[in-house]
Amino acid sequence: MAQPLALEKTQTKPLHKRASWRDYLTLTKPRVVALLLLTALVGMCLASDTWVNGWLMLAALTGIGLMAGSAAAVNHLVDRHIDAKMARTLRRPLPQGSLSPARVMAFAALIGSAGFAMLMAWVNALTAWLTLASLVGYAVVYTMYLKRATPQNIVIGGLAGAAPPLLGWTAVTDNIHAHAILLVMIIFTWTPPHFWALAVHRAKDYAKADVPMLPVTHGIAFTKTCILLYTLLLAIVCLLPYLVGMSGVVYLLGVTLLNCVFLGYAWKLKFAPQRKTAFNMFAFSIWHLMLLFVLLLIDHYLFSDWSALGSVL
Numbered sequence: 243m244a245q246p247l248a249l250e251k252t253q254t255k256p257l258h259k260r261a262s263w264r265d266y267l268t269l270t271k272p273r274v275v276a277l278l279l280l281t282a283l284v285g286m287c288l289a290s291d292t293w294v295n296g297w298l299m300l301a302a303l304t305g306i307g308l309m310a311g312s313a314a315a316v317n318h319l320v321d322r323h324i325d326a327k328m329a330r331t332l333r334r335p336l337p338q339g340s341l342s343p344a345r346v347m348a349f350a351a352l353i354g355s356a357g358f359a360m361l362m363a364w365v366n367a368l369t370a371w372l373t374l375a376s377l378v379g380y381a382v383v384y385t386m387y388l389k390r391a392t393p394q395n396i397v398i399g400g401l402a403g404a405a406p407p408l409l410g411w412t413a414v415t416d417n418i419h420a421h422a423i424l425l426v427m428i429i430f431t432w433t434p435p436h437f438w439a440l441a442v443h444r445a446k447d448y449a450k451a452d453v454p455m456l457p458v459t460h461g462i463a464f465t466k467t468c469i470l471l472y473t474l475l476l477a478i479v480c481l482l483p484y485l486v487g488m489s490g491v492v493y494l495l496g497v498t499l500l501n502c503v504f505l506g507y508a509w510k511l512k513f514a515p516q517r518k519t520a521f522n523m524f525a526f527s528i529w530h531l532m533l534l535f536v537l538l539l540i541d542h543y544l545f546s547d548w549s550a551l552g553s554v555l
């Protein structure tokens with residue numbers, strides 16, 4: 243199709259296609275938010291010995307989801323010129339001209355403030371303010387500043403995306419607990435291999451858009467070394483929930499398997515890469531984090547069942 247190329251040359255003249263609800267959904271990065279919400283849900287469950295109150299869970303997940311979606315919409319708005327230069331992001335609603343910047347801003351403000359109000363009214367102020375800090379961390383600190391300023395952008399910015407398990411935890415307890423920080427640390431160390439694997443695959447795109455991602459500023463070989471080192475660090479951090487007695491043997495065995503596969507990808511990417519290794523590692527990173535949090539959940543309820551059984555016998 244000729245349109246995207248034509249658009250690349252005339253990014254300032256959007257096409258003004260008709261907007262649909264799908265465009266608004268795209269703005270919220272729904273699949274990313276879905277995984278963020280899974281981590282928040284697990285944070286909630288691990289914070290309590292019994293099943294979490296359904297109403298509280300619904301209110302907290304909706305509030306956090308709306309605010310994360312709002313942050314993602316601001317990211318689309320701020321990055322619209324960069325997005326128009328990269329093949330992966332060219333078809334987003336703003337570069338395509340199906341939504342205007344003013345509409346996107348209004349949409350982000352609407353869902354962001356609705357989410358904040360929900361958390362304030364039905365969850366607690368601590369969770370509302372921490373979620374707002376994550377929104378600002380991603381939409382303002384990462385997107386407006388770090389992304390354009392330093393190749394450590396995603397390492398520092400990763401903290402905002404790593405926050406949801408803590409948000410889930412505080413939603414239930416109104417308290418910041420060291421175990422919740424452990425969950426944040428897992429996502430924080432997972433983010434560099436997750437993103438840099440994709441950045442290696444898309445390095446030319448980022449260079450073209452002049453975004454100082456690590457493969458652009460320091461080269462592919464150095465980025466692959468960093469990926470391997472962060473994946474090793476992640477494997478160590480993932481042991482902490484077991485070592486501090488927060489999770490049991492089901493988690494330990496499962497996460498060890500996941501980390502062996504992830505390390506296998508990182509090793510292959512560094513020492514024996516094929517054309518699709520980087521992309522496959524990125525795709526696996528999403529399964530890795532999702533299954534890790536599912537394991538934490540299964541382990542939590544199995545583990546507490548076993549303790550309960552022990553006290554009955």
Ligand code: HEM
Binds near residue numbers: 395
């Ligand atoms: C600074 C931190 C992060 C950066 C820079 C980053 C970057 C990216 C990028 C560039 C993509 C590709 C999106 C696309 O194809 O349009 C992606 C996909 C994805 N990311 Fe991340 N990510 C980060 C953190 C996270 C976190 C914290 C999560 C969830 C806990 C997450 C979950 C996902 C998922 C599920 C996808 C696949 C989305 C899809 O297929 O539509 N990411 N990420």
Ligand SMILES: CC(C)=CCC/C(C)=C/CC/C(C)=C/COP(=O)(O)OP(=O)(O)O
Binds near residue numbers: 271385403
């Ligand atoms: C309130 C709260 C919990 C906020 C969390 C914010 C959030 C949605 C984090 C996800 C991080 C992410 C997808 C970064 C990619 O941005 P990018 O601009 O590098 O990627 P792109 O090029 O695909 O847009």
